[in-house]
Amino acid sequence: MNAEELPSLRGELESHGLWANKALGQHFLLDMNITRRIARTAGDIIGKPVIEIGPGPGGLTRALLEAGADPVIAIEKDARFLPLLEPLTEWSGGRLRLVHGDALATDEAALLGTLEARIVSNLPYNIGTPLLVKWLKAGAWRGDMILMFQKEVAQRIVAKPGGSAYGRLAVLAQARCDCRLAFTVPARAFTPPPKIASAVVHLTNLADPYPHLDALERVTAAAFGQRRKMLRSALKALTPDAEALLHTAGLSPTARAEEIDQGGFRELTDAWRRNRL
Ligand code: SAM
Secondary structure (H helix, E strand, O other), X not given: OOHHHOOXXXXXXXXXXXXXXXXXXXXXXXXXXXXXXXXXXXXOOOOOOEEEEOOOOOHHHHHHHHOOOOOEEEEEOOHHHHHHHHHHHXXXXXXXXXXXXXXXXXXXXXXXXXXXXXXXXXXXXHHHHHHHHHHHHOOOOEEEEEEEEEHHHHHHHHOOOOOOOOOHHHHHHHHHEEEEEEEEEOHHHEEOOOOOOEEEEEEEEOOOOOOOHHHHHHHHHHHHHOOOOEHHHHXXXXXXXXXXXXXXXXXXXXXXXXXXXXXXXXHHHHHHHHHHO
């Protein structure tokens, strides 16, 4: 099947009298070259379940269906788009499942049942980070995630120790996933264009994901909450005996959060958990 046989995305928006609602982070991709590139980044998805957050006018949805995903479970908060998307269900031979709802409140595990699924999305900018954190904390149903964020957020996800982009988001994301910046997309590629460029991040599950994300979140919140301070001061937000905690974790009390790598944060979190048990 070829999405070229469908009416143009721009024409569909016009004929349904639809415009972008900025409060819902709506910046549409109407160029199928880009949406197909996102779908290709997901690898071979023929017959594989995919969750898409925010199909909007359906450019990425078309690309995912064209690439053979089955089913595509598309969760859209803005009900205005559902009549526009409905014909894609028949076009795809029933492979599209439209869900009207808020992705932040969606229980993906319940939606999927026993299926494993990739998540492939051009995310609404305003809730990209909370959605990612929610999925990182979710259980074993997850497959790869191929997600478009604002470029700065993408850089914070893939950042390595030592730079200003390295912080809580990098440590949390890399505790669960191998995180790779796939490609960037200029602001002008979107309708309407946002103020800044975007980038697609490919997150692949690690073979040994760190299991205690809630605890890691607490530790990174304290460590990066005062990122210019030495850890022996910053971690006082977590425990009165920060020096002892750092000693147990084998870390220098004078180090700063941005110098600590993934292994260091795992040690620190394990030491803090043991202390509290
Ligand atoms: N996928 C489309 C594309 O690439 O052209 C639209 C992407 S647009 C950046 C984000 C989409 O997410 C919009 O369709 C918006 O209505 C939807 N959205 C915003 N908040 C949402 C939420 N909480 N739950 C589900 N969808 C949401």
